[in-house]
Amino acid sequence: MKTIKLVIADDHELFRNGLKELLRKYNDIDVVGCVSDGIEFIEYYKNNQDIDIVLLDISMPNMNGFEVLDQIKDLTPSVKPIIISMHDEGNYIAKCARMGAYSYLLKNTDQDELIKVVRVVSKGKKHFSPKISEKMIDYMSDSTISENVLSKKETEVLELISKGNTTKEIASMLYVSARTIETHRSNILKKLNVKNTAELIIKAVKMKLI
Amino acid sequence: MKTIKLVIADDHELFRNGLKELLRKYNDIDVVGCVSDGIEFIEYYKNNQDIDIVLLDISMPNMNGFEVLDQIKDLTPSVKPIIISMHDEGNYIAKCARMGAYSYLLKNTDQDELIKVVRVVSKGKKHFSPKISEKMIDYMSDSTISENVLSKKETEVLELISKGNTTKEIASMLYVSARTIETHRSNILKKLNVKNTAELIIKAVKMKLI
DNA sequence: ATTATTATCCGTATAAATACGGATGCTTAA
DNA sequence: TTAAGCATCCGTATTTATACGGATAATAAT
Secondary structure, three states: OOOEEEEEEEOOHHHHHHHHHHOOOOOOOOEEEEEEOOOHHHHHHHHHOOOOOOEOOOOOOOHHHHHHHHHHHOOOOOEEEEEEEOOOOOOHHHHHHHHOOEEEOOOOOHHHHHHHHHHHHHOOOOOHHHHHHHHHHHHHHHHHHHOOOOOOOHHHHHHHHHOOOOHHHHHHHHHOOOHHHHHHHHHHHHOOOOHHHHHHHHHHHOOOOO | OEEEEEEOOOHHHHHHHHHHHHHHHOOOOOEEEOOHHHHHHHHHHHOOOOOOOOEEEOOOOOHHHHHHHHHOOOOOOOOEEEEOOOOHHHHHHHHHOOOOOOEEEOOOOOOOHHHHHHHHHHOOOOOOOHHHHHHHHHHHHHHHOOOOOOHHHHHHHHHHHHOOOOOHHHHHOOOOOOOHHHHHHHHHHHHHHHOOOHHHHHHHOOOOOO
């Protein structure tokens, strides 16, 4: 039986090493690499392309999981990314699915499930658990929290708002009139379906825009 | 040599089991229990009080790390809690230190550091790394983000603001005049040293009030 | 090449938030 | 018990935010 060559990419050393120990027990799985961020993984991959699966964390320094997915999207299915994250927010899941992830596991997944998924994915099949799929669907159906609802300018304005800047301040920062920013503001509120700044910031936090 | 009896409390099964595997290598450390939330830990502790150390995650369902610290604060030093968290925010660290934690480790701590800390703590010595201490000091020195800056009423009002309610709505909810809420608002802004709602919500999020 | 979207700008008007300053009765801690 | 802090209330004025409606030039998409 061919072993499954697997790389772990996670910035939490204890998690990374613990996982490696866990996987040691399985004869059909061979942890050929352990890296602590996206850049290290890309570097590793350049030198060693014979990888079946990468267990990829989302939040890592230097280069996060999304960026890695973006970099390797043309390489799949030679290397099949399984996201392993603690975030169960629909937007993360949806983004990963769209970006070519083969599965999305939470860090509280049980061991058997992990092994099962690794084996399934190694055969080139994608697998998303019902719970994860549900989160994604919930997210998709909330049309207000979907990507690209805000234009680039609007996103820029929202970021400035969420740093505490007033309309006037933003206007002078972006070299436009305050009226323009006011229009942006009102469009942003409409698009995100909120009625005031407080709700806006709350939603922006949820959307991980802040 | 007496072995160090240790319990792991973390809701991430992979992390929990991985850690357990990691610690298996060390003869002086004996992982006598693995639980997935605070309630389970308290339950475990009731039946088995012969524990030296609990590696305690902060964010867990049912009962989180803070609540556990609160419950067992009178039991230390019989059981010495080491917080093991992914959050490096000063408020978390400060809160844990105040609540009797013996150490605060990030999940990206390296293995040697973990072992070192476990051994030191098992002897009854508290240990906070320079990096962690620094975070805590930074936090402490920001006097605006310290507990009890807001009165109960102000906290209540802030919570309602951060759910998107307007002054009027809050007023009718709390059966007081809108002026009262306005005063509260302005006092909250002063106390938290922010100048508008956007900043207020951001700060409230940071303070984990939301 | 035409359409749709976006970024930009403007006016008017109302609603809400913020800044001051001042006051009273209640509770709690020194 | 007295002082301090808190929750409550009020007025006035200014600044921001929001709502509506309308417009144009640039760019992207079909």
